[in-house]
Ligand code: SF4
Ligand code: SF4
């Protein structure tokens with residue numbers, strides 16, 4: 291793939307961001323609509339401002355592949371060449387080579403916007419919810435990557451297994467009409 | 480036949496040569512490369528990078544602390560024997576070592592502060608600057624900065640006041656009368672200036688002398704040197720997770736200049752304070768990650784007349800003073 295093909299036009303990029311936002315909202319309502327909610331109007335969500343990125347979201351969920359995923363507040367992102375969420379701190383070069391990536395499953399897609407800016411998009415199917423990228427982004431970057439329970443996957447268990455294990459007590463029940471605790475401009479919407 | 484086989488051979492050599500040259504060109508950044516599916520690498524803990532720094536690399540020790548008991552501290556500055564501290568809705572002036580201070584009350588918390596050689600105090604509030612006399616009297620409120628301004632640092636000279644704006648990714652050059660006289664560090668790709676890459680509210684500047692400004696370009700992990708007419712003169716960049724460099728995407732977060740031209744830097748992610756030679760090489764470490772609370776982001780740096788390094792630590796809510804061992 292050459293530079294031109296891979297380059298994301300700014301307009302396309304922001305359209306994609308909007309699509310992600312809509313997907314979050316739709317995923318939430320569709321997921322909720324198709325499940326019998328145990329607590330009728332409440333669903334589990336984690337507060338990204340409390341999360342300490344411990345990695346238990348990856349291992350404690352009752353699902354084989356956790357219902358908790360990384361999401362990205364694109365409007366907060368610095369679109370850095372050197373991304374604290376994408377690159378390992380000891381990356382030798384700041385490219386997309388596997389050995390330089392923090393994500394253990396290659397779930398973050400990086401695209402060139404314009405020199406020196408890149409976009410970073412989460413491929414949810416690959417995300418195991420380990421929070422490594424979130425920790426990298428929070429520590430070295432500006433916290434635009436964060437964790438959320440995705441309601442198109444979550445079973446809304448009576449007792450969320452992650453909530454019990456979470457060392458930060460970041461899990462809470464939220465109204466199903468507002469199933470996400472978002473960051474960036476999405477939070478103000 | 481022979482001709483066509485030769486042509487094929489030359490074509491192959493040409494393509495291979497081009498591929499080699501292209502590979503060399505894009506060695507550091509491969510914007511055009513397809514995402515490589517990462518192999519299942521073992522999960523790493525970022526804590527592994529918070530390793531203690533070997534004691535022989537630490538050339539400073541903490542000798543004192545000024546506790547502030549403020550909720551949120553934001554900036555420090557030194558002028559003569561005075562230490563100035565901004566936090567909550569006040570600026571404090573410590574006129575001698577110790578805990579006695581006079582207070583300037585502010586309508587809102589300052590996001591940046593500097594003191595000129597003449598003792599005028601400049602406080603930044605996101606999109607504007609207020610000026611206080613050496614005695615602490617409000618003497619001016621300057622022209623608003625347009626756009627989504629976020630003032631993160633001020634450098635005050637005798638003739639110019641430089642204001643770093645992380646929101647607009649620019650350094651504004653003000654005259655002493657409060658009029659904007661220029662912009663420093665603008666993106667101009669044709670002239671080879673990519674501009675400041677600022678992912679978060681960390682964008683620090685310092686005046687080396689009346690006409691030379693050093694600015695951190697945090698997204699590039701670089702320090703850049705500008706003349707006040709806006710032209711970049713030089714820069715250096717140290718990308719490394721090791722103690723001699725900077726890592727992540729917003730480092731260094733703060734900067735102060737020693738009289739011999741060395742740089743005092745503070746970093747986030749791996750919280751540490753170091754001194755780099757004018758060339759960028761590491762001279763020594765002032766304080767390592769083990770000397771800070773987990774996840775702390777140092778709020779500011781300053782250097783006093785004794786060349787002690789003053790570190791504004793928001794977790795300790797204190798000015799921590801480090802002296803050479
Ligand atoms: S278990 Fe809690 S602290 Fe750990 S990653 Fe999940 S939400 Fe964050
Ligand atoms: S690092 Fe972990 S949380 Fe982040 S995208 Fe990859 S799998 Fe998901």
Ligand code: SF4
Pocket residue numbers: 334350351352353356357358439443444445446447449450451452453
């Ligand atoms: S409620 Fe159940 S399915 Fe949803 S995140 Fe918690 S453990 Fe996983």
